[in-house]
Amino acid sequence: MPQPTLGIMALYLNGKRLEEIDYFRKLTIQGKKLELNVIVFTPEDLHPTKKAIAALQYDPLNKKWTRSWKPIPNLIYDRCRYQKNYRFPLLRKFRASYPQLTYLNRPIAHKWNVYQSLYKDRSIRAYLPETIQYHKASDLSPFLQKYPLVYLKPSDGTGGRGILCIRRLGNQLFLIQGRDLSRRIIPPRKMRADQIAASFQSWGFKDHYLIQQGISLALPDGRVHDYRLLIQKNGKGDWEVTGCAGRIGPLRSVTSNLHGGGKAMSMLKLLQSRFNSAEKVTEISKSMEQLSHLVAVHLEKHYGRLCELALDIAVSPTGQVWLLEVNPKPAREVFARIKEIDTYESAIRRPLEYALYLNEKNHSE
Structure with a gap:
């Protein structure tokens, strides 16, 4: 059997810049160890008449693309x-033009559609904060109450x-804080319920929005935190939790994202700092892992083949596990940040191992 090739399909940002080029470099290096060729392309690199692509390939010896x-x-x-530009329709066109290819992962819908799908599963529903779509100011009032x-x-x-x-301070007084569309922190401000919608519009938030029940994420120092769990297919085609890490946001931030200035911390250390019970920490860890398998299996049944998912998870002060979001195109740098090098390398290697599994499966059928 000839050495297989894995094509990493991405989208250009500005000009010919690729957001995850360092990740693609690491995939190439790991691929060589597994005897798997790795090339990188975008739908814009497709030849207009031939079934070929102007692909990028990394040479580890010369350290050049x-x-x-x-x-x-x-x-x-x-x-x-x-x-939100012309590039995303090109992706859809490519997938529609080449349905016979073996895709490691299928696109999944926006957050609202994912929420609706997950909510139908009774085993998952208990992990979901109440969520609705925001259409008008009156949609917000019942949640604030x-x-x-x-x-x-x-x-x-x-x-x-x-x-x-939005945090309730009194009967009709609320504290509003957050991040704008460029991730800049919006300073906290107090306002009445009837002022919130106008402020929301003035900040330029015009896209489709969701209203979600808030889970208390504040640590004793006031910083918010959550957990990023990565579940991936392994070389046998089975779902397996690769790792989970804590994320702590900067001061005055309502999010813990690393790109927004957050820091990473070992999941166990963060849980142990909050719950003075080894049994409780073990129970919460098992609940997170169980949730990740339920979500992965459900979404794969609904959307088609997937190879990895990241779950953003909150743990309430009582130890209840909540699913905040699902990310089908996850980063994995959080594990490098907390020096879990074996986990980080596994997170890079597993999509390649799964690709080899699918390749062998294709040739045996």
């Missing part, structure tokens, strides 16, 4: 993240952009 025409590989690892803490978040946002936290 070169571009050359390559046949379209049968194995595709989709790392395309949503963009019902919960002391409410979040507004874009249905297709990433990295903590555009998230607002």
